[in-house]
Amino acid sequence: MTVFRLVLILLFMGQAGSALAERLVTDLSERQIAITSNFRGTTLLIFGAVQEGSVFEGGLADNDIVIVVRGPAHDLVVRKKERVAGIWVNKDAVTFADVPGYYAVASNRPLSRIAEPDLLDRIGIGLDHLSFKVEKSDVPEDMIPAFREAIIRQQKNALLFLSTERGVTLLAQTLFRANLMFPANVPVGDYRVEVYLLKDGRIVSAQSSPLSINKTGIERGLYTLAHEASYLYGILAVGLAVLTGWVAGLVFRAR
Amino acid sequence: MQIYLPIAELSMNVFLVLGMGAIVGFLSGMFGVGGGFLITPLLIFVNIPPAIAVATGATLIVGSSVSGVLAHWRRGTVDVKMGTVLLLGGIAGTGAGVWLFQILQGIGQVDLMIYILYVVFLGSVGVLMLYESVKAILRRRAGRPVRRPSRHGLAHKLPLQLRFRRSRLYVSIIPPLLIGFGVGALAGAMGIGGGFIMVPAMIYLIGMPTSVVVGTSLFQIIFVSASASMLHAVNTQAVDVVLALMLLAGAVVGAQFGARMGGRMQGEQLRAALGLVVLAVGVGLLVELVARPGDLYEITVLGS
Numbered sequence: 110m111t112v113f114r115l116v117l118i119l120l121f122m123g124q125a126g127s128a129l130a131e132r133l134v135t136d137l138s139e140r141q142i143a144i145t146s147n148f149r150g151t152t153l154l155i156f157g158a159v160q161e162g163s164v165f166e167g168g169l170a171d172n173d174i175v176i177v178v179r180g181p182a183h184d185l186v187v188r189k190k191e192r193v194a195g196i197w198v199n200k201d202a203v204t205f206a207d208v209p210g211y212y213a214v215a216s217n218r219p220l221s222r223i224a225e226p227d228l229l230d231r232i233g234i235g236l237d238h239l240s241f242k243v244e245k246s247d248v249p250e251d252m253i254p255a256f257r258e259a260i261i262r263q264q265k266n267a268l269l270f271l272s273t274e275r276g277v278t279l280l281a282q283t284l285f286r287a288n289l290m291f292p293a294n295v296p297v298g299d300y301r302v303e304v305y306l307l308k309d310g311r312i313v314s315a316q317s318s319p320l321s322i323n324k325t326g327i328e329r330g331l332y333t334l335a336h337e338a339s340y341l342y343g344i345l346a347v348g349l350a351v352l353t354g355w356v357a358g359l360v361f362r363a364r
Numbered sequence: 365m366q367i368y369l370p371i372a373e374l375s376m377n378v379f380l381v382l383g384m385g386a387i388v389g390f391l392s393g394m395f396g397v398g399g400g401f402l403i404t405p406l407l408i409f410v411n412i413p414p415a416i417a418v419a420t421g422a423t424l425i426v427g428s429s430v431s432g433v434l435a436h437w438r439r440g441t442v443d444v445k446m447g448t449v450l451l452l453g454g455i456a457g458t459g460a461g462v463w464l465f466q467i468l469q470g471i472g473q474v475d476l477m478i479y480i481l482y483v484v485f486l487g488s489v490g491v492l493m494l495y496e497s498v499k500a501i502l503r504r505r506a507g508r509p510v511r512r513p514s515r516h517g518l519a520h521k522l523p524l525q526l527r528f529r530r531s532r533l534y535v536s537i538i539p540p541l542l543i544g545f546g547v548g549a550l551a552g553a554m555g556i557g558g559g560f561i562m563v564p565a566m567i568y569l570i571g572m573p574t575s576v577v578v579g580t581s582l583f584q585i586i587f588v589s590a591s592a593s594m595l596h597a598v599n600t601q602a603v604d605v606v607l608a609l610m611l612l613a614g615a616v617v618g619a620q621f622g623a624r625m626g627g628r629m630q631g632e633q634l635r636a637a638l639g640l641v642v643l644a645v646g647v648g649l650l651v652e653l654v655a656r657p658g659d660l661y662e663i664t665v666l667g668s
């Protein structure tokens with residue numbers, strides 16, 4: 110998937126020369142976001158510069174910067190509720206493959222003015238241009254878009270899908286920065302931060318950097334224990350509950 | 365102050381969690397039930413995923429029942445023999461409940477099942493308790509003696525009879541086994557200890573004296589909910605130990621106030637109040653089931 114996307118990016122970068130990667134210098138304020146017990150979401154600063162030589166081929170057109178952050182992908186089932194005998198019941202289901210658990214896009218001006226929909230569709234830039242592969246479906250083809258939109262709507266409400274059309278600040282056509290928000294319920298895993306430099310509706314440079322969001326300390330330990338030593342975890346949980354109840358019973362008797 | 369819940373994978377306000385624990389503890393101290401019927405809907409209401417609400421609820425009940433049973437143990441109002449019989453049925457029932465839960469989780473109907481079970485049980489138990497207690501209150505007002513439930517039910521006619529000294533009964537073990545099984549299945553599927561069903565069943569179906577019912581019910585609920593917790597921990601990995609312990613911290617404090625408040629009220633008034641709470645939760649859930657949902661689509665993550 111990622112390799113496929115990189116090939117696409119290279120194809121769309123057009124005839125620009127071989128030193129493309131050097132045109133864009135980017136960095137993140139953090140490469141690793143640690144989820145600790147008081148984690149309540151965070152913001153990530155993405156910044157960089159467009160290097161001198163890249164104002165090329167006449168230099169008339171302005172630079173556009175688009176930043177895309179994609180979270181770890183999972184398969185999702187979307188079920189539609191229908192009224193059966195007065196009760197709302199889950200009926201038709203559509204399974205989508207590899208839907209990112211987090212997706213944010215930021216640009217210096219509206220995406221529709223930066224590039225043609227065709228290009229945005231192919232690389233998956235913008236919430237309207239994300240396509241998810243349908244793995245299994247109970248409904249006819251023409252009803253699938255409604256299920257796809259449900260994912261985007263609900264993820265947007267949960268602040269897990271974000272789109273900020275003026276989220277990138279571009280200074281003097283060379284320096285850029287953007288703040289992206291990660292809510293407290295952000296999924297853990299490996300993320301990719303993609304930065305695109307566009308000119309005249311074409312991608313002239315692109316950079317991709319990894320970002321990892323993970324639990325640390327006791328949170329990580331508990332999660333790992335629950336999934337990898339679930340018997341031990343169960344005994345621990347029940348044991349702690351019994352102990353707490355027992356101690357409380359003794360403490361309050363003393364009064 | 366927020367705290368991150370490692371299994372639920374979201375962060376919650378500490379005081380909200382402690383407060384919910386305290387409310388549940390207050391009711392359980394007052395009425396002698398585990399409080400599971402309340403905590404699972406409360407957790408779902410504050411956006412904890414249903415599977416985690418159910419599994420974590422079971423773990424909470426382990427702790428709150430241990431704390432409750434200690435007081436009854438000291439008063440000698442725990443019938444261990446009857447508790448063990450109920451338990452044998454209960455363990456088998458829990459397995460069936462967790463199994464059912466997993467099947468429904470697979471076909472995406474687990475929320476619906478939890479809702480329907482809740483509405484049916486909370487609604488019927490609430491109505492029955494209200495009816496019975498209001499009648500008793502009216503009878504007391506009219507100056508007539510309060511009639512005790514019949515001591516010659518089905519349990520006296522079936523085979524396999526045993527003597528239960530604490531309960532002053534000589535009855536068949538078949539009804540307690542079945543009741544234990546049914547309550548265990550509910551515990552596994554709904555994340556409740558089943559106290560609010562077990563208590564009326566022991567009084568009206570087995571004919572146990574009210575004084576030993578609550579302690580005995582709590583005694584067996586410890587084991588049923590402990591095994592439900594274990595089964596959930598192993599099969600669904602949905603027990604959030606941080607959430608459970610924080611709820612428990614609130615619950616044990618709330619329980620003390622509840623017990624004091626309960627001590628000042630008459631039995632019928634207590635039963636009427638519990639009936640009202642149970643019924644209110646049931647009606648609230650029914651409304652959610654029938655009302656048009658805000659979003660018709662529901663998303664479940666399958667894993668990578």
